[in-house]
Amino acid sequence: MNGMTPVHQEPSTSAWSWPLVGRTEELNLISASIRRRPDGPAGMVLTGAAGVGKTRLAQEALTAAERRGALVRWVAGTASARTVPLGAFAATLRLAEPDPIRAVPRAVEELLADTRPAGVVVVVDDAHLLDELSAVLVHQLVLRKAASVLLTLRTGEPVPDAVTALWKDGHLPRLELEPLSCRQIAALVETRLGGPVDDAATQRLWSITRGNALYLRQLVDHELAADRLRESVGVWRWSGRPGLSPALLDLVSTRIGELPQRQLDVLDVLAFGGPLEVPLLAELTGACAMEEVEARGLIEVFPQGRRWQARLTDPMFGEVQRRRAGALYAQRLRRRIAAALSATGGRRADDALRRAVLLLDSGAQPEVALLTDAARRAVEVGDLALATRLARAAVSAGGGFEPRLLLGNALGWTGRMIEAGGEWAALRALARTDLQHAQAAMARAKVLAWAGRPAEAEAELAAAARTTSDESADLVLAGVRSVLDAHLGRTARAAEASAEVLSHPRCPAAAVPWASWGLAMASGGLGRLDDIEAALRRTDVGAPGVGLHERALVVVFATRGLLLAGLPDQADRIAQRFRGPCTESLGRPVDAFTSFMAAESATVRGQVETAARRYRQAVAAHREADANGWSFIALVGLTTALGMRGEPAPARRALLEMTAEHHPTCVYLAPDVLLARSWVVAAEGGVSEAAAVARQAAEVAASQGQSTVEVLALHTAVRFGDRTVADRLARLATEVDGPGARIAAAHARALAADDGPGLQAVSVRLEQLGALLVAVDAAAQAAGAHYRHHRHGSAQTATARARKLAQACEDARTPALAALTAPPELTRRQHEILTLVAGGLSNADIAQRLFVSVRTVENHLYRVSTKLGISNRAELAALIDDAGAPERSGN
Ligand SMILES: Nc1ncnc2c1ncn2[C@@H]1O[C@H](COP(=O)(O)OP(=O)(O)OP(=O)(O)O)[C@@H](O)[C@H]1O
Ligand SMILES: [Mg+2]
CATH class of the missing domain: 3.40.50.300 (P-loop containing nucleotide triphosphate hydrolases)
Structure with missing residues (x-):
C-alpha cells in the first residue's frame, strides 16, 4: 500500500x-x-x-x-x-x-x-x-x-x-447487516474448531448468540479454554453450563443495559426460577415491570399447552444476573419463588420438580415426599443427573424404598454401577412386600445386564421369581426378562413373554415400559409390524409411569424394526414424533438417541456421510452420558457406514474400536457386527469374502430367530454379488411383514438369473422405498447384466441411473458401484483381484484373502494383462483407481 x-x-x-x-x-x-x-x-x-x-x-x-x-x-x-x-x-x-x-x-x-x-x-x-x-x-x-x-x-x-x-x-x-443464520453459525464454529460439531451444541450456540459473530467468538474461545467444548470420537460436544469470561460479561451486560430495580427484579426471578407462568411472574414482580422488560426484548412469552410462560430471551442474561446476585439474596429469591409455586397449587407436572430444586438450592430442607415426587418427574423427563441429586436428597432426608429405587435406577442408567450397587444392597434390606423384593431384584439385574454380566442378571431374576407369589411382581419380572431375552437373541421367547405381559388384564404400570421394550425389540426382529405398533402405543406420550428414557428405548427399537421392514419413512415419522416433546422438556434432551435414530435411517437411505456423522455424535454422547452399551451399538453402525463409504482405513479403525467395546449383553447385535465387518472387508476390496461374512451373519440371525435381520444380511450378500440366496429370501419374504423382504427376494432372483430388466425394476422399487444406495447397487448390477447380454444401450441407461442415484449417496462407494466403472471385459473375480492389487496387497496376500493359491492369482493377473494389453502392476492398479475414483469429491 x-x-x-x-x-x-x-x-x-x-x-x-x-x-x-x-x-x-x-x-x-x-x-x-x-x-x-x-x-x-x-x-x-x-x-x-x-x-x-x-x-x-x-x-x-x-x-x-x-x-x-x-x-x-x-x-x-x-x-x-x-x-x-x-x-x-x-x-x-x-x-x-x-x-x-x-x-x-x-x-x-x-x-x-x-x-x-x-x-x-x-x-x-x-x-x-x-x-x-x-x-x-x-x-x-x-x-x-x-x-x-x-x-x-x-x-x-x-x-x-x-x-x-x-x-x-x-x-x-x-x-x-442481519445476524448470521443458524447454518452460518454452525459453519463458523466448525471452521474454528476444525471438525464437525454436535447438533445440540450448534443449536445451543445459536440460541445463545442469535447469530452475533463477536458474541460467538467470545463464547467459543472461553468454552474451549474452560474445556467444556471438547472433541470426542471426531465430534465437538459442549457440556455443562456456559461460563462468563470478563469480555463476555461485558458484552451481555451491555445488552441488558441500565435498568431500574423493578425491571432487574423480573430478570432475577426468571434467572433463578424461569421459565414461569405469566400470572405467577406478574404476581412476583408486578405486571408493569414485566411488560417493560418484555418491551426491551429481554424476556419473551410463549405458549405451553394452554398456558403462557415467560423466559429470558437469552440464557446468558440469567448467567449475568445470577453472578451479580449475592448468596443471601439468591436464597431468599428462590424461597419466594418456591412459595409462590406451591401457593398456586402445583398445576403443572413440573411444579414439584421446580419447587424441590429451588428449595434445595436455597439451602432449605424439602420434605421427603416432595423430593421423591420431584425425582420421579426428573426420571420421566430424562434428566438423570437431576434425578440422582433429588433422590439422594430424599434418601438423606430419611426416605425409604421408593427414593432409593429411583436413585439406584438413575445411577444405573448413567453407568455409575458401583454406586448403584450400594443402593441395591440397601434396597434389599428395605424391601417389605413381594413387589418390592421383585423391584429390588430387577434393579440389580438391570445393573448386572448393562455392566455386561448377563448370566448373573438372569440368575438374579430367576431367584426373584422363585421367591415372589405376587401377581404384579411376577408380571414386572416377566417384562424385564423379555428385555433380557431379546438382548440375548432369544427373539421368539421375548416376543411371546412380552405380549403376554402387556395383554394381561391386570398388567401393572411398572411392567409396561419393560414389556413394551422387549416387544419392540423382538417384533422388529420377527418382522411383525402390528406388535411394533402395539409397543409404541403402550408407551406413547402421556402413558403413566413411562419416562422419557424408557420411551426412547421403545422408539429406538421400533424404528429399527421399521427400517428392517423396509419402511424408512414410517421410521422417520416415529423418530420425529419422539423428538418433539424432548426439546420441550426441561430435562436432558435424549439427543444421543435421536442422533442414533437419524443415523440408522440415513444408513438405510444411503446417506453414508450423514450416517457416519450422526453415529459419531451418538458414540460421543453415550460415552459421556451412560455406559449401557450404547456407544458399542453406535460403533457397529459407524463401522457399517464407513464401510459403505468405501474408505478402508477409517472403516478398519472403527471396526477395531467396535471390537474393543464389544458388549456381552448385546447378543442380538451379533449379525450386525458381522455385517459391519463385511462392509469393511468390501471396502478393502475383498468382495467374495464380504459376501461370505454376510452369509455368516444371516446364519447367526436365523439361529436367533431374527428373520428381518437375516433378510438384511442375505440382501447384503446379494449386493456383494452372491447368487445363491434367492430361495431362502423368497421363503423369508412370506414370513415377515413389510416391503423390504419382498424386494430383497426379487433382487436376489434377478441377480441369480442375470436378469438386467429385473434388476432395473428392483432398483426402481428400492428408490421408491427410499433405500437409495441399494437402488444404486441394483442399477449397477443391471448394467453388468445388460452388458453381458450385449444390450449396450440398456447398459448405458442403467449405468447413468446408478451414477445419478449415487450422487444422493454422499460419496458412497460400494463394490457394485466400483465394478461399474471398471473395464467391462473383466470378470468379477478379476475385478476383485485388481481391486486388491490397487489396495497394495501382494499376490501372496491376495491368495490368502481369497482362499486360493498364489498360482491362481498370478493366472488371473496374466489373463487380465493380455486381455487389456497392460503389463506392469502399477498400471493394473491404476485401472481400478482411475475407474473407481472419478466421482469422488476430494474428501
Ligand atoms: N461472517 C463472518 N465470518 C467470520 N467471522 C466473522 C464474520 N462476521 C464477523 N466475524 C468476526 O466476529 C467479530 C465481530 O465482528 P466485527 O468486529 O466486524 O463486528 P462489528 O459489527 O464491527 O461490531 P461493533 O459494532 O462492535 O464494531 C470479529 O472478530 C469478526 O472477525
Ligand atoms: Mg466494528
Missing part, C-alpha cells in the same frame, strides 16, 4: 484467524456500491447491531477493492478521538491546518491527491463516533463524488447529523 497505511481497528487480536463465513451476497452488494461509476464514485452505509460483523465486512470489501487496484484508506471513529476536531483522520492525514474552515477542503484534497483509474475507496468504521468536523469531511467526500465511501454505523447509537444526512437525503444506500 502506498503512502498511508489504513488503521485496522479490530476488537481482538486473533480476529483474522476466523475465516469469513457467509456474507457473499452482502459483500457483492457492497463491492458494487463502491466501484467507480460514470456519474462518480458512491458508497454505502452499513448498519447493524454491535458485533454483527460490520467492521469485518468493510475490511473484506476494502481488501477486494485494493486487489482491483483502487487506492484504499481506512479511518475509524473512536470515543477518544471524538473530542479532537478531525480526530478520526489524525492518523491518516499529515494535516497541519489550524483553521477549521479551511481544514476540511484541505483534508479532502489531501485524501484524494493520489488518484488512480480504479478510484479511491475510503472506509469510515464506526462513523457514529466521528467528531462533528470529521463528519462534515465525510459528507463532503461523498457529495464531491471524488471517492467511494463505505461507512459502518452501530444500530441504536446517536449519529452526527452530517452522517445521518448521507442516507436520509439519498446520497448513499443503506444496508442493514
Whole structure:
C-alpha cells in the first residue's frame, strides 16, 4: 500500500484467524456500491447491531477493492478521538491546518491527491463516533463524488447529523447487516474448531448468540479454554453450563443495559426460577415491570399447552444476573419463588420438580415426599443427573424404598454401577412386600445386564421369581426378562413373554415400559409390524409411569424394526414424533438417541456421510452420558457406514474400536457386527469374502430367530454379488411383514438369473422405498447384466441411473458401484483381484484373502494383462483407481 497505511481497528487480536463465513451476497452488494461509476464514485452505509460483523465486512470489501487496484484508506471513529476536531483522520492525514474552515477542503484534497483509474475507496468504521468536523469531511467526500465511501454505523447509537444526512437525503444506500443464520453459525464454529460439531451444541450456540459473530467468538474461545467444548470420537460436544469470561460479561451486560430495580427484579426471578407462568411472574414482580422488560426484548412469552410462560430471551442474561446476585439474596429469591409455586397449587407436572430444586438450592430442607415426587418427574423427563441429586436428597432426608429405587435406577442408567450397587444392597434390606423384593431384584439385574454380566442378571431374576407369589411382581419380572431375552437373541421367547405381559388384564404400570421394550425389540426382529405398533402405543406420550428414557428405548427399537421392514419413512415419522416433546422438556434432551435414530435411517437411505456423522455424535454422547452399551451399538453402525463409504482405513479403525467395546449383553447385535465387518472387508476390496461374512451373519440371525435381520444380511450378500440366496429370501419374504423382504427376494432372483430388466425394476422399487444406495447397487448390477447380454444401450441407461442415484449417496462407494466403472471385459473375480492389487496387497496376500493359491492369482493377473494389453502392476492398479475414483469429491 502506498503512502498511508489504513488503521485496522479490530476488537481482538486473533480476529483474522476466523475465516469469513457467509456474507457473499452482502459483500457483492457492497463491492458494487463502491466501484467507480460514470456519474462518480458512491458508497454505502452499513448498519447493524454491535458485533454483527460490520467492521469485518468493510475490511473484506476494502481488501477486494485494493486487489482491483483502487487506492484504499481506512479511518475509524473512536470515543477518544471524538473530542479532537478531525480526530478520526489524525492518523491518516499529515494535516497541519489550524483553521477549521479551511481544514476540511484541505483534508479532502489531501485524501484524494493520489488518484488512480480504479478510484479511491475510503472506509469510515464506526462513523457514529466521528467528531462533528470529521463528519462534515465525510459528507463532503461523498457529495464531491471524488471517492467511494463505505461507512459502518452501530444500530441504536446517536449519529452526527452530517452522517445521518448521507442516507436520509439519498446520497448513499443503506444496508442493514442481519445476524448470521443458524447454518452460518454452525459453519463458523466448525471452521474454528476444525471438525464437525454436535447438533445440540450448534443449536445451543445459536440460541445463545442469535447469530452475533463477536458474541460467538467470545463464547467459543472461553468454552474451549474452560474445556467444556471438547472433541470426542471426531465430534465437538459442549457440556455443562456456559461460563462468563470478563469480555463476555461485558458484552451481555451491555445488552441488558441500565435498568431500574423493578425491571432487574423480573430478570432475577426468571434467572433463578424461569421459565414461569405469566400470572405467577406478574404476581412476583408486578405486571408493569414485566411488560417493560418484555418491551426491551429481554424476556419473551410463549405458549405451553394452554398456558403462557415467560423466559429470558437469552440464557446468558440469567448467567449475568445470577453472578451479580449475592448468596443471601439468591436464597431468599428462590424461597419466594418456591412459595409462590406451591401457593398456586402445583398445576403443572413440573411444579414439584421446580419447587424441590429451588428449595434445595436455597439451602432449605424439602420434605421427603416432595423430593421423591420431584425425582420421579426428573426420571420421566430424562434428566438423570437431576434425578440422582433429588433422590439422594430424599434418601438423606430419611426416605425409604421408593427414593432409593429411583436413585439406584438413575445411577444405573448413567453407568455409575458401583454406586448403584450400594443402593441395591440397601434396597434389599428395605424391601417389605413381594413387589418390592421383585423391584429390588430387577434393579440389580438391570445393573448386572448393562455392566455386561448377563448370566448373573438372569440368575438374579430367576431367584426373584422363585421367591415372589405376587401377581404384579411376577408380571414386572416377566417384562424385564423379555428385555433380557431379546438382548440375548432369544427373539421368539421375548416376543411371546412380552405380549403376554402387556395383554394381561391386570398388567401393572411398572411392567409396561419393560414389556413394551422387549416387544419392540423382538417384533422388529420377527418382522411383525402390528406388535411394533402395539409397543409404541403402550408407551406413547402421556402413558403413566413411562419416562422419557424408557420411551426412547421403545422408539429406538421400533424404528429399527421399521427400517428392517423396509419402511424408512414410517421410521422417520416415529423418530420425529419422539423428538418433539424432548426439546420441550426441561430435562436432558435424549439427543444421543435421536442422533442414533437419524443415523440408522440415513444408513438405510444411503446417506453414508450423514450416517457416519450422526453415529459419531451418538458414540460421543453415550460415552459421556451412560455406559449401557450404547456407544458399542453406535460403533457397529459407524463401522457399517464407513464401510459403505468405501474408505478402508477409517472403516478398519472403527471396526477395531467396535471390537474393543464389544458388549456381552448385546447378543442380538451379533449379525450386525458381522455385517459391519463385511462392509469393511468390501471396502478393502475383498468382495467374495464380504459376501461370505454376510452369509455368516444371516446364519447367526436365523439361529436367533431374527428373520428381518437375516433378510438384511442375505440382501447384503446379494449386493456383494452372491447368487445363491434367492430361495431362502423368497421363503423369508412370506414370513415377515413389510416391503423390504419382498424386494430383497426379487433382487436376489434377478441377480441369480442375470436378469438386467429385473434388476432395473428392483432398483426402481428400492428408490421408491427410499433405500437409495441399494437402488444404486441394483442399477449397477443391471448394467453388468445388460452388458453381458450385449444390450449396450440398456447398459448405458442403467449405468447413468446408478451414477445419478449415487450422487444422493454422499460419496458412497460400494463394490457394485466400483465394478461399474471398471473395464467391462473383466470378470468379477478379476475385478476383485485388481481391486486388491490397487489396495497394495501382494499376490501372496491376495491368495490368502481369497482362499486360493498364489498360482491362481498370478493366472488371473496374466489373463487380465493380455486381455487389456497392460503389463506392469502399477498400471493394473491404476485401472481400478482411475475407474473407481472419478466421482469422488476430494474428501
Ligand atoms: N461472517 C463472518 N465470518 C467470520 N467471522 C466473522 C464474520 N462476521 C464477523 N466475524 C468476526 O466476529 C467479530 C465481530 O465482528 P466485527 O468486529 O466486524 O463486528 P462489528 O459489527 O464491527 O461490531 P461493533 O459494532 O462492535 O464494531 C470479529 O472478530 C469478526 O472477525
Ligand atoms: Mg466494528
